[in-house]
Amino acid sequence: MVTADTRIDTEVVLSVDDLRTHFTTRWGTVKAVDGISFDLRRGETLGIVGESGCGKSVTMLSLMRLIPIPPGKIVSGSIVLDGEDIVPISEQEMAKIRGSKIxxxxxxxxxxxxxxFSIGDQVEEAIKIHQDIPKRSITDRALEVLRKVNIPAxxxxxxxxxxxMSGGMRQRVVGAIGISCQPQVLIADEPTTSLDVTIQAQYLKLLKDIQKESDLSIIFITHDFGIVAKMCDRVAVMYAGRIVEHGSVRDIFNNPSHPYTEALLASVPRMDRVVDRLYSIEGQPPPLHDLPVGCAFANRCPVVMDKCIETYPEIKAVSDGHTAACWKVE
Amino acid sequence: MQKYLVRRFILALVTLLCVSLIIFIMSRVSGDPRHIYLDDYSTQEDWDRMGEVLGLDKPYYEQYGIFIKGAVRGDFGKSVREARPVTDVVIERAPATLLLGAVAFSFSILIGVPLGILSAVKRGTMMDNFGKFIALIGQSAPPFWLGIMLMFFFAVKLGMVPPYGKQDWNSIILPAVTLGWYYAAANLRLVRSAMLDVLDSEYIKLARAKGVNSRTIIMKHAFRNALIPPLTFAGVTIGALVTGSLVVETVFAWPGLGRLAIEALFAFDYPLLQGVVITFTLLYVTAAFIVDVLYAYVDPRIRYA
Known part of the structure; x- marks a missing residue:
C-alpha cells in the first residue's frame, strides 16, 4: 500500500521557525501568531485548522508578508522559502517572490x-510581472492556465x-492566477467556503490534480475537517496564535492528543450518529492581547490540571511526526 | 455599448425637451411680456399689434410649437435690451464662461484628485490633515465671500493678479479658483473615501499577492476603481460650474453668460434670459452625456449592462 508519507518528497520547500506576528493596538500587544514552527515538503498539503481568531489568517498573511505595517509586525522568527529567509528582505524583493514562488x-x-479589468488582463498581469517573455507568449500562457483550471472556451x-462569471468560475480564475507562475507553495485560504457543495468538490479535485501534475506544496487554511480529511497529508491545529497539535491526518483523526483537537473533532457533525445537539466547546478563546501564562485552552479544557494554569506546556512528541503541546501527553 | 449610448443620447434629448417646456411655462406664468415692452401711453391697438408680432394671440400649445421650432434652428428671438438676436448675444458671451468653467474644472480635478489619493494613501499623516484643511475651506466658505477674500489678499494687498475683469491671462486665476475650490474639495473627499474603500478590498490583496508593486497597485488597480464616484460627480460639477458662474462672474465682473443672465434678469429681458437658461441646460446635458460615455469606458459593469 502506498501511504501518504512515502509519496511525499522529503525536500523541504518552506520552513517556518518560531514565527511571531504581533499587532500594536490601544488595548495592548495582540499576539496573533506567537511562536509557530512547521516544515512544508514538496508536493505535500498541510492543513491549518482552528476556530475564528486563532491566527490562521495572520499566519497566511505573514507567509506572504502582507501584514499591514503598522499596526502589525513580524517580531521574530524566520520563514525560509526555497532556501531564503523572506522575513528580513526588502518590500521590492518580496514583491518578486509573491506570485512567483509563493x-x-x-x-x-x-x-x-x-x-x-478583464479576466485575461488579470491573469496576464501576474505572468508579466514575473516572467520576461514576449506579449504573445504571455497570452498563450494565460490561456494555458485558464484551460488548466477548466474554464470552458x-x-x-x-x-x-x-x-x-459565476462564483465557481471566478474562483477558478483566482486559482489560475495562483498557479500561473508555477509557484512552489500555494496558500489556499478557505478557497471553497463561499462555493456550494458540488462546485466545492469539483474545485478541490481540481486543486489535487494540479498539485499532482506540478509537485506543488499547498497550505490549506480551513475550519472544515471534511476538507482536511480529503485534501491534506498533515494537519496543524492552531489555538490562540500557537500550534497546539501537529501530525499526519491519520494521527490527528485516530489519535487526537490535545483536548482542543478532540473537542474540535467532536463538534463535527457525523452521518453515522444521531445526536440531539451538536457538541460545542464551552467558553471563548482568551483575548489575544491578554493571554494567560499557562495553557491558553486551560479555561475551556475538560481535563485541566493545576500545572496547565501555571506553565505553558512544551511541545512533546506523541509518536513519530506527531506532536502536541499538552501536559497530558507523557 | 452602442445600445447604452443610444439610450443615454435619447435621455439627453428628453431632458432638453422637458427643460424647454419648463422654461416656456415659467415665462408665461410670470406674466405677459407686453407689460414690459409697452409703456403707459400705449393704446389697445398697440397692445394687440404687439401680440400679433410676438405670437401671443395664438393658443399656448401653438406658442410652444413656435418656440421649439425656433429653438431647434437656434432662434430664440430678439433681445429686448440689445435689440438683436439672442443667439448672437449668447455666442458672444459664451467663450468667456466656457473658458472660466474649463479652468475651474481643471483646477478642481488637478487639486482634488491627487490630494484625495495622497490623503488616502497617507491616512492619518500631515498630508491627510492638509487635505482636510483644503476641503474644509472649500466646502464651508461661500463663493462670494471666498472671492472677495482672495481678491483682497492676492489682488489688493499683494498685487499679484488683477482684481476683476478679463484683461490679461492671469485675470482668470482668482475667479477660477473661487469657482473651482468647492468642487476641488468635494473631489478630494470623494476620491479619498473611494480610495480607502478600494485599498481595503480583497482584489487589492490579491493583486499584492500576485507581486504587483505598491505604485502600480495605487495607480492602476485602485485608482481606476476609485475613479467611479468622482466621475459621476464630474457631470454634476461641469453643470454646476456653469450655473455657479452667476455668482462668481458677478463678483469678478467677468464678461460671461452668468453675468449676462443677471443683466438680462434686471433688464426684464425675457428672450435673452430664456436663451441663457437654454444654453446652460445644453451645456449641462452635454457634460452629463460625456460623463456617461466615460463612465462606461471606466466601468465594464455599465458597458455590458
Missing part, C-alpha cells in the same frame, strides 16, 4: 477579482469581466 488563493471569489472568456 501564491495565494483567497476566500471570496465574488470580491477577489478587480471589477474593472477560455479563448473567448479571457475578454470577459468578473461580473460576467
Amino acid at each position: 501564491a495565494l488563493i483567497i476566500q471570496d471569489p465574488m470580491t477577489s477579482l478587480n471589477p474593472v 477560455a479563448e473567448s472568456r479571457v475578454k470577459d469581466y468578473p461580473h460576467q
Whole structure:
C-alpha cells in the first residue's frame, strides 16, 4: 500500500521557525501568531485548522508578508522559502517572490477579482510581472492556465469581466492566477467556503490534480475537517496564535492528543450518529492581547490540571511526526 | 455599448425637451411680456399689434410649437435690451464662461484628485490633515465671500493678479479658483473615501499577492476603481460650474453668460434670459452625456449592462 508519507518528497520547500506576528493596538500587544514552527515538503498539503481568531489568517498573511505595517509586525522568527529567509528582505524583493514562488488563493471569489479589468488582463498581469517573455507568449500562457483550471472556451472568456462569471468560475480564475507562475507553495485560504457543495468538490479535485501534475506544496487554511480529511497529508491545529497539535491526518483523526483537537473533532457533525445537539466547546478563546501564562485552552479544557494554569506546556512528541503541546501527553 | 449610448443620447434629448417646456411655462406664468415692452401711453391697438408680432394671440400649445421650432434652428428671438438676436448675444458671451468653467474644472480635478489619493494613501499623516484643511475651506466658505477674500489678499494687498475683469491671462486665476475650490474639495473627499474603500478590498490583496508593486497597485488597480464616484460627480460639477458662474462672474465682473443672465434678469429681458437658461441646460446635458460615455469606458459593469 502506498501511504501518504512515502509519496511525499522529503525536500523541504518552506520552513517556518518560531514565527511571531504581533499587532500594536490601544488595548495592548495582540499576539496573533506567537511562536509557530512547521516544515512544508514538496508536493505535500498541510492543513491549518482552528476556530475564528486563532491566527490562521495572520499566519497566511505573514507567509506572504502582507501584514499591514503598522499596526502589525513580524517580531521574530524566520520563514525560509526555497532556501531564503523572506522575513528580513526588502518590500521590492518580496514583491518578486509573491506570485512567483509563493501564491495565494483567497476566500471570496465574488470580491477577489478587480471589477474593472478583464479576466485575461488579470491573469496576464501576474505572468508579466514575473516572467520576461514576449506579449504573445504571455497570452498563450494565460490561456494555458485558464484551460488548466477548466474554464470552458477560455479563448473567448479571457475578454470577459468578473461580473460576467459565476462564483465557481471566478474562483477558478483566482486559482489560475495562483498557479500561473508555477509557484512552489500555494496558500489556499478557505478557497471553497463561499462555493456550494458540488462546485466545492469539483474545485478541490481540481486543486489535487494540479498539485499532482506540478509537485506543488499547498497550505490549506480551513475550519472544515471534511476538507482536511480529503485534501491534506498533515494537519496543524492552531489555538490562540500557537500550534497546539501537529501530525499526519491519520494521527490527528485516530489519535487526537490535545483536548482542543478532540473537542474540535467532536463538534463535527457525523452521518453515522444521531445526536440531539451538536457538541460545542464551552467558553471563548482568551483575548489575544491578554493571554494567560499557562495553557491558553486551560479555561475551556475538560481535563485541566493545576500545572496547565501555571506553565505553558512544551511541545512533546506523541509518536513519530506527531506532536502536541499538552501536559497530558507523557 | 452602442445600445447604452443610444439610450443615454435619447435621455439627453428628453431632458432638453422637458427643460424647454419648463422654461416656456415659467415665462408665461410670470406674466405677459407686453407689460414690459409697452409703456403707459400705449393704446389697445398697440397692445394687440404687439401680440400679433410676438405670437401671443395664438393658443399656448401653438406658442410652444413656435418656440421649439425656433429653438431647434437656434432662434430664440430678439433681445429686448440689445435689440438683436439672442443667439448672437449668447455666442458672444459664451467663450468667456466656457473658458472660466474649463479652468475651474481643471483646477478642481488637478487639486482634488491627487490630494484625495495622497490623503488616502497617507491616512492619518500631515498630508491627510492638509487635505482636510483644503476641503474644509472649500466646502464651508461661500463663493462670494471666498472671492472677495482672495481678491483682497492676492489682488489688493499683494498685487499679484488683477482684481476683476478679463484683461490679461492671469485675470482668470482668482475667479477660477473661487469657482473651482468647492468642487476641488468635494473631489478630494470623494476620491479619498473611494480610495480607502478600494485599498481595503480583497482584489487589492490579491493583486499584492500576485507581486504587483505598491505604485502600480495605487495607480492602476485602485485608482481606476476609485475613479467611479468622482466621475459621476464630474457631470454634476461641469453643470454646476456653469450655473455657479452667476455668482462668481458677478463678483469678478467677468464678461460671461452668468453675468449676462443677471443683466438680462434686471433688464426684464425675457428672450435673452430664456436663451441663457437654454444654453446652460445644453451645456449641462452635454457634460452629463460625456460623463456617461466615460463612465462606461471606466466601468465594464455599465458597458455590458
